[in-house]
Amino acid sequence: MNFDLTEERQMLQDTLRRYLREKYDTATRNKILDSDEGMSAEIWAELAELGVIGALFTEDQGGFGGGGFDIAVVFEELGRAGVVEPFLDTAILGGRLLGAVGGQDDLVEEVIGGAAHLALAHGEPGARYDLTRVESTAVADGDDVVLNGRKAVVVNAEAAGHLIVSARESGAVDETDGISLFLVPTDTAGLTMRGYPMLAGGRAAEVTLDDVRVPSSARLGGVGAGWQPLHDTLALAHIALAAEVLGAMVSATALTNEYLGTRKQFGRPIGTFQALQHRMADMLIELEQARSAVINAAGYLETDSRDLNIAGARNLISRVGRLVAEESIQLHGGIAMTQEYELAHIAKRIVMTDHRFGDADYHLERFIELSAA
Amino acid sequence: MDLSYSPEEQAFRAEVQEFMANELPKELSEKVRLGDEALTKEDQERWHAILNEKGWLAQNWPKEFGGAAWNAVQRHIFEEEAAKANAPRIVPFGLSMLAPVLMKFGSKEQQDHYLPRILDGTDWWCQGYSEPGAGSDLASLKTKAVREGDHYIVNGQKTWTTLGQHADWIFCLVRTDPDAKQQEGISFLLIDMNTPGVEVRPIILLDGTHEVNEVWFTDVKVPVENLVGEENKGWTYAKYLLTHERTNIAGVGFSQAGLESVKRIAKAEKANGKPLIQNPHFAARIAQVEIDLRALATSNLRIVSKASAGEAPGIEASMLKVKGTVIRQEINDLARRAVGPYAMPFPSESVEGDNMAIGPDYAGPLAAQYFNYRKLSIFGGSNEVQKNIIAKTMMGGGR
Numbered sequence: 067m068n069f070d071l072t073e074e075r076q077m078l079q080d081t082l083r084r085y086l087r088e089k090y091d092t093a094t095r096n097k098i099l100d101s102d103e104g105m106s107a108e109i110w111a112e113l114a115e116l117g118v119i120g121a122l123f124t125e126d127q128g129g130f131g132g133g134g135f136d137i138a139v140v141f142e143e144l145g146r147a148g149v150v151e152p153f154l155d156t157a158i159l160g161g162r163l164l165g166a167v168g169g170q171d172d173l174v175e176e177v178i179g180g181a182a183h184l185a186l187a188h189g190e191p192g193a194r195y196d197l198t199r200v201e202s203t204a205v206a207d208g209d210d211v212v213l214n215g216r217k218a219v220v221v222n223a224e225a226a227g228h229l230i231v232s233a234r235e236s237g238a239v240d241e242t243d244g245i246s247l248f249l250v251p252t253d254t255a256g257l258t259m260r261g262y263p264m265l266a267g268g269r270a271a272e273v274t275l276d277d278v279r280v281p282s283s284a285r286l287g288g289v290g291a292g293w294q295p296l297h298d299t300l301a302l303a304h305i306a307l308a309a310e311v312l313g314a315m316v317s318a319t320a321l322t323n324e325y326l327g328t329r330k331q332f333g334r335p336i337g338t339f340q341a342l343q344h345r346m347a348d349m350l351i352e353l354e355q356a357r358s359a360v361i362n363a364a365g366y367l368e369t370d371s372r373d374l375n376i377a378g379a380r381n382l383i384s385r386v387g388r389l390v391a392e393e394s395i396q397l398h399g400g401i402a403m404t405q406e407y408e409l410a411h412i413a414k415r416i417v418m419t420d421h422r423f424g425d426a427d428y429h430l431e432r433f434i435e436l437s438a439a
Numbered sequence: 440m441d442l443s444y445s446p447e448e449q450a451f452r453a454e455v456q457e458f459m460a461n462e463l464p465k466e467l468s469e470k471v472r473l474g475d476e477a478l479t480k481e482d483q484e485r486w487h488a489i490l491n492e493k494g495w496l497a498q499n500w501p502k503e504f505g506g507a508a509w510n511a512v513q514r515h516i517f518e519e520e521a522a523k524a525n526a527p528r529i530v531p532f533g534l535s536m537l538a539p540v541l542m543k544f545g546s547k548e549q550q551d552h553y554l555p556r557i558l559d560g561t562d563w564w565c566q567g568y569s570e571p572g573a574g575s576d577l578a579s580l581k582t583k584a585v586r587e588g589d590h591y592i593v594n595g596q597k598t599w600t601t602l603g604q605h606a607d608w609i610f611c612l613v614r615t616d617p618d619a620k621q622q623e624g625i626s627f628l629l630i631d632m633n634t635p636g637v638e639v640r641p642i643i644l645l646d647g648t649h650e651v652n653e654v655w656f657t658d659v660k661v662p663v664e665n666l667v668g669e670e671n672k673g674w675t676y677a678k679y680l681l682t683h684e685r686t687n688i689a690g691v692g693f694s695q696a697g698l699e700s701v702k703r704i705a706k707a708e709k710a711n712g713k714p715l716i717q718n719p720h721f722a723a724r725i726a727q728v729e730i731d732l733r734a735l736a737t738s739n740l741r742i743v744s745k746a747s748a749g750e751a752p753g754i755e756a757s758m759l760k761v762k763g764t765v766i767r768q769e770i771n772d773l774a775r776r777a778v779g780p781y782a783m784p785f786p787s788e789s790v791e792g793d794n795m796a797i798g799p800d801y802a803g804p805l806a807a808q809y810f811n812y813r814k815l816s817i818f819g820g821s822n823e824v825q826k827n828i829i830a831k832t833m834m835g836g837g838r
């Protein structure tokens with residue numbers, strides 16, 4: 067057993083932390099949140115330059131990492147700084163999914179270099195967190211395929227040059243078999259978007275596919291065989307999201323701890339009230355649990371118990387995340403309710419992660435299923 | 440023990456229901472349903488005017504001042520029915536915070552001048568207690584008022600002033616004797632927001648809403664007749680006000696309406712192709728909070744009927760505040776959970792923007808409301824401060 071980061075990952079962590087500390091302060095981020103794009107192209111380019119995106123890909127895919135702990139290290143740092151740029155969407159849900167199906171080396175290279183954005187258009191209006199529920203259809207027509215359907219809350223869709231669209235070629239609406247994936251340029255006729263900002267930063271869009279015609283070469287992987295690569299890529303996304311929340315919780319508790327030491331009421335720092343000290347202690351206890359849950363998720367990535375550990379981690383992180391977000395705000399008092407204050411954004415990042423690919427209940431159900439199996 | 444409402448109370452409930460059905464404008468209830476941050480000043484004033492017309496605006500005022508003089512059970516019934524009908528909540532600052540103080544401690548002139556203007560909506564009031572350095576420790580407030588002839592000269596800063604951007608007047612706690620013991624040097628002063636030297640600066644909350652403000656005072660001249668009661672007795676009046684601020688604090692009606700709304704949403708939402716409300720985990724969460732709420736509703740009635748009998752609520756008010764806010768916050772948490780990925784869009788855009796909801800129309804404001812309602816356990820005396828009160832009373836053998 068060894069719980070230290072490798073030298074490379076330690077360097078990656080140090081570099082990224084230093085960069086974000088210097089370049090991504092609250093004021094900068096709040097400006098990004100207010101911008102029409104909802105992200106900074108400059109910061110994206112600089113982080114790509116630093117190798118942050120490359121670290122999320124395996125050597126086979128043209129990167130220099132790509133393991134569970136590479137992903138965890140990067141996303142923990144992004145979470146600490148409350149970064150809103152779409153690393154999850156472009157690199158993991160987009161790039162790693164392309165990597166999983168193969169045959170798109172050029173586009174993956176562009177992603178790693180920071181030149182291309184991607185988005186995964188999978189979820190649908192009534193599907194909630196259920197990955198197999200795909201009602202959008204793909205019908206072959208000569209050498210083409212025609213796509214129809216609606217995709218919900220497609221994060222980063224407007225910035226993306228391509229969407230990876232899931233659509234059903236066969237099977238019942240909730241079957242794993244029959245779902246295909248297509249690489250669709252966002253300027254394809256029949257593809258329309260309604261974009262909007264999100265509460266915790268970044269942008270998403272409702273995507274409508276109205277007789278969208280693509281060549282059959284746009285199909286990624288086999289006919290009706292999209293679910294497995296999607297599922298495998300989601301495993302990486304879950305690690306990323308769990309690690310991001312972990313990082314955000316590190317920041318939330320640090321901010322709270324610091325505030326308890328400086329805010330004075332009744333002539334003394336509020337951190338001298340034992341009632342608050344115990345609440346702080348509870349948060350720190352749970353934070354260690356969260357760190358271990360992320361380590362479990364990343365460490366068992368290549369094993370049979372991958373999904374069990376991931377479901378467990380996301381359930382635990384969701385519970386702890388809510389505790390830390392709510393308690394951090396409460397222990398601060400009114401100041402944490404203001405948009406300007408760093409914690410407000412961090413708390414939103416933590417809680418809103420629940421809504422990406424499953425909340426505590428969803429992952430509890432998955433865990434129950436997997437642990438009974 | 441008898442949990443049933445009397446025939447008179449049932450008749451009153453029916454009357455309130457009928458009033459809501461006939462008099463509550465649809466535009467207003469629709470806005471409330473989709474998140475009450477959409478209500479404008481005009482909306483609030485319109486609803487106040489409708490209630491005033493009926494004589495139901497000043498519910499806790501005695502008849503002599505033009506109030507409805509309802510007892511606590513009547514107020515409770517109204518609160519339930521109003522929340523159920525998605526009525527805007529009554530803005531409390533003038534009606535239930537300042538007015539009781541004026542009635543008890545104000546001069547005849549002050550009562551005659553200000554109370555009718557609160558009723559007919561001429562004056563919008565806001566509450567100027569908190570300061571950057573004086574939150575839970577309110578008595579440490581620093582805004583000072585120095586007597587110069589017929590005026591006080593006020594300097595300092597208030598903060599968290601709810602809806603101060605709409606206000607014509609602010610009732611303030613100010614320091615008039617810097618040398619006295621903290622609680623003994625404070626006075627209760629009424630300040631016209633249009634006086635030169637008063638500046639309102641918005642504070643945007645974490646859900647993007649503008650509901651609170653900073654209010655700055657620079658050499659603001661306030662006539663001495665605007666002092667309520669005696670100089671340096673303001674703390675006593677403020678404490679009196681705080682007990683009034685807490686009487687409706689359980690928010691049972693809001694929670695009941697919120698819970699019904701969560702259930703409606705959970706019937707409409709699907710998980711694995713079935714209504715979410717049939718999902719055992721989500722159903723258990725709903726049941727848990729409903730069990731707590733049913734008990735709270737009875738606690739609330741137990742305590743309000745005592746208050747009707749003239750007994751002042753003591754630590755029970757603190758207990759209601761803590762439990763009531765925790766339950767309301769839990770319900771808001773369920774609401775955002777219920778809508779899954781559609782909790783993510785930012786509401787101001789989805790509601791205003793092109794006026795078309797993103798996803799189901801009920802989803803828009805839910806996550807923002809979840810964050811906004813974190814305030815419930817912070818203001819009105821934080822839940823920690825309430826627990827201190829409870830503990831102190833218990834340990835001190837005060838019961």
Ligand SMILES: Cc1cc2nc3c(=O)[nH]c(=O)nc-3n(C[C@H](O)[C@H](O)[C@H](O)COP(=O)(O)OP(=O)(O)OC[C@H]3O[C@@H](n4cnc5c(N)ncnc54)[C@H](O)[C@@H]3O)c2cc1C
Pocket residue numbers: 329331332336339341342396397398399400401403565566567568569571573574575576598599600601602651814817818819820821822823824827
């Ligand atoms: C949305 C909103 C609207 C508001 N509207 C108004 C308004 O209209 N008018 C107005 O005057 N004020 C208003 N307030 C202010 C509100 O009353 C204060 O926020 C509240 O009194 C807490 O003060 P604080 O925020 O300075 O927190 P602090 O007092 O600094 O408290 C920070 C933390 O320390 C805890 N704490 C403090 N003292 C103790 C203790 N002795 N023991 C244990 N824990 C303790 C608190 O519970 C809290 O968790 C509003 C606040 C909000 C958030």
